[in-house]
Amino acid sequence: MANSSHNSGDNAGASHGHDHTPVPLQSGPVNNLSGTVSVPGDKSISHRSLLLGAIADGQTRITGLLEADDVMATANAMRGLGAKVEKVDDEWRVDGMGNGALLEPEAPLDFGNAGTGSRLCMGLVTGYDFPVKFIGDASLSSRPMGRVLNPLRETGLQVESAEGDRLPLTIHGAPLPVPITYRVPVASAQVKSAVLLAGLNIAGKTTVIEPVMTRDHTEKMLAGFGAEISIKTDDDGTRHITVTGQQPLQAQQVTVPGDPSSSSFAIVAGLIVPGSDITVKNVLLNPTRTGLFDTLVEMGADLTISNRRQSGGEDIGDIRVRSSNLRGVTVPAERAPSMIDEYPVLAVAASFAQGETHMQGLDELRVKECDRLAVTARALEANGVDCTEGEDDLKVRGGTVNGGGSVETHLDHRIAMSFLVMGMAAQEPVSVDDTVMINTSFREFVPLMKSLGADFN
Ligand code: S3P
Numbered sequence: 374m375a376n377s378s379h380n381s382g383d384n385a386g387a388s389h390g391h392d393h394t395p396v397p398l399q400s401g402p403v404n405n406l407s408g409t410v411s412v413p414g415d416k417s418i419s420h421r422s423l424l425l426g427a428i429a430d431g432q433t434r435i436t437g438l439l440e441a442d443d444v445m446a447t448a449n450a451m452r453g454l455g456a457k458v459e460k461v462d463d464e465w466r467v468d469g470m471g472n473g474a475l476l477e478p479e480a481p482l483d484f485g486n487a488g489t490g491s492r493l494c495m496g497l498v499t500g501y502d503f504p505v506k507f508i509g510d511a512s513l514s515s516r517p518m519g520r521v522l523n524p525l526r527e528t529g530l531q532v533e534s535a536e537g538d539r540l541p542l543t544i545h546g547a548p549l550p551v552p553i554t555y556r557v558p559v560a561s562a563q564v565k566s567a568v569l570l571a572g573l574n575i576a577g578k579t580t581v582i583e584p585v586m587t588r589d590h591t592e593k594m595l596a597g598f599g600a601e602i603s604i605k606t607d608d609d610g611t612r613h614i615t616v617t618g619q620q621p622l623q624a625q626q627v628t629v630p631g632d633p634s635s636s637s638f639a640i641v642a643g644l645i646v647p648g649s650d651i652t653v654k655n656v657l658l659n660p661t662r663t664g665l666f667d668t669l670v671e672m673g674a675d676l677t678i679s680n681r682r683q684s685g686g687e688d689i690g691d692i693r694v695r696s697s698n699l700r701g702v703t704v705p706a707e708r709a710p711s712m713i714d715e716y717p718v719l720a721v722a723a724s725f726a727q728g729e730t731h732m733q734g735l736d737e738l739r740v741k742e743c744d745r746l747a748v749t750a751r752a753l754e755a756n757g758v759d760c761t762e763g764e765d766d767l768k769v770r771g772g773t774v775n776g777g778g779s780v781e782t783h784l785d786h787r788i789a790m791s792f793l794v795m796g797m798a799a800q801e802p803v804s805v806d807d808t809v810m811i812n813t814s815f816r817e818f819v820p821l822m823k824s825l826g827a828d829f830n
Contacts, residue, residue: 396806397791398819400796401774401828405593406649408825412636414439414629416814417562418687419589420447421489422627424497425598426467427456428475431624435465438629442813443487443609450494453478454505472622473574481541484509486742486784489563491540492521492753493591496567499525499546500574500618506543512742512784512810514540521567524555528571537818552577552618560710562587565614565758568639573600575618583612587710588661594685598628630657630689634714635667635815638790640826641718644674644696645725645798651825654680658688664704665719666692672699672726699726701771706734713737716767717749717791722760723769723795725798736765742810743783752780752792757805777801786810790818797827 418437424447426433440442448465457468466826470476475498482505491507495518498505508514519538526532529547534540552575555568564765565581569591572579592614595602601617636653643651658666658678670676675697681690699722699769704712712719716738723730738745750762755778759770776799780792789805796803813816819829 391807393809396809397806398808398829399792399802399804400793401802401822402799403646403797403826403828404648405438406643406646406651406826409652409654410639410821410825411654412631412656412821413441413815413817415632416441416634417489418594418629418657419444420493421566421594422629423447423458423467424452425527425594425622426469426624427451427454427458428472428497428573429469429598429622429624430471431469432478433467433624433627434691435467435627435629436463439632439814441816442485443490446455446483446485446487447490448483448495450490451484453480453482454498461527468612469622469624473500473619475501478505480763481506481508484513486510486810488513488516488742492518493566495521495525495544495572496570498544499528499530499571500550501546502548504543504545506541508541510784517740518542519693520559520561520564524553524564524568524788525571527551527553528575550575551734552579554580555585556582560585562591563736566591569595569614571618572616573622574616578615578617580613580615582613585707585710586610586612586661588659590659597686600623620727621707628685630684630687631655631660632814633665635655635818636692637718638716638794638818639822640669640676640694641694641722642794642797642822644669644697644722645735645794646826647696647798648685649770650693652691652693654691655689658690660688661711664708664710665715668702668704668708668712668719669699669722671702672722672730673697674699674785699723699771701726701728701730701769704730704732709734709737713796714741714787717745717787718768718794720749720753720760720767721791721795724753724756724771724795726732726771728771730769730771732767735767743788744766745785745788748781748783748788749784752778752788755780756792756795761826774799775801776803780802780805782807782810784810786813786815790815793822793827
């Protein structure tokens with residue numbers, strides 16, 4: 374049965390990336406950033422709250438949901454699968470279909486630029502005997518989906534794609550999918566989460582073995598929604614996460630904390646712009662997400678966390694940042710999962726640090742919204758920063774940054790934001806070729822940074 378209801382609504386998820394007109398921006402040197410800001414909701418938690426809300430019994434209410442293109446694409450996809458998703462005042466409401474009761478979508482699910490939304494949704498629909506077509510923008514269509522499709526195929530999932538496990542593709546769950554035990558071969562929360570979500574509508578127990586811990590929002594939220602989930606951790610840290618399929622989930626009230634990845638731009642700006650003193654409030658401090666903050670402190674950053682509290686099972690707090698003289702450090706590979714999206718902005722911080730910063734274990738950066746390792750290195754070079762790009766590492770030798778360069782962003786929001794931050798403390802302004810993609814994660818970035826004292830034009 375094809376579903377015709379709730380398929381309309383905000384189409385923001387598809388609004389960019391399909392041949393949009395680029396909007397370049399230049400960022401010039403400034404002094405004395407000041408102010409207190411809040412960043413929008415965490416992207417990972419926002420996606421998950423919509424996905425679980427759609428399959429829970431009852432109405433899930435979400436405050437602080439990130440209203441950026443990536444998350445709106447997931448909201449649209451949940452509408453396409455039959456759930457009612459709407460915003461009432463400051464709250465998002467998801468009328469869940471019940472576990473196992475999603476409907477066959479009438480139209481392709483368009484995920485725009487959203488890797489997390491698309492991969493988690495592939496897992497979510499794996500236990501359903503109907504076809505679902507996934508489409509996305511040029512960046513998403515170039516990203517490898519085999520990492521999630523391969524384990525999902527073990528359940529009996531059929532995949533049709535023209536271009537070797539890249540979008541556009543159509544998947545069709547088996548009539549009687551089988552539960553799997555899967556050892557995740559790369560440190561990826563998306564792969565872990567896709568398999569766990571698949572297990573929700575497969576009879577029996579689905580287990581993910583995770584040798585290296587990645588962000589644990591899926592596990593936490595599944596427990597919060599009343600799923601049958603157990604986690605065992607071996608002495609060496611390997612985690613065994615098991616869900617029992619075909620059990621009901623209960624709608625929840627979710628409060629989404631501020632996104633630490635989005636906060637990192639203001640935080641690094643506060644460190645490198647002379648005379649700054651800023652505070653970012655209400656930041657998620659889940660230890661699987663705070664590798665950047667640990668690294669910056671090792672580099673000599675003056676960061677103080679106050680008002681530590683718990684909300685919705687997550688640690689949060691306020692971060693005060695004052696300008697600091699940074700020094701280069703080695704960032705070990707083990708830390709990569711807890712700061713995987715923060716390397717471009719760390720590279721910017723490292724450009725202003727005395728000595729060399731050596732970031733190790735960066736192979737996963739090559740399959741992000743762009744090849745973030747190569748694109749970061751080219752952007753550093755374009756601004757006169759001395760760096761060496763290895764197979765899976767990056768060395769940045771910092772000091773004074775000339776700037777004056779023009780950065781190619783390759784449809785990557787985090788590259789754009791990171792190098793606008795660089796321009797705030799370089800000798801000469803830094804330009805980025807496009808800022809439209811910033812809307813995928815952080816619509817408020819430009820006004821928020823301007824409110825702290827940035828000179829963007
Ligand atoms: C995410 C996991 C990470 C991260 C992405 C969000 C998630 O990707 O880069 O921005 O919400 O699960 P990988 O799982 O591919 O490392």
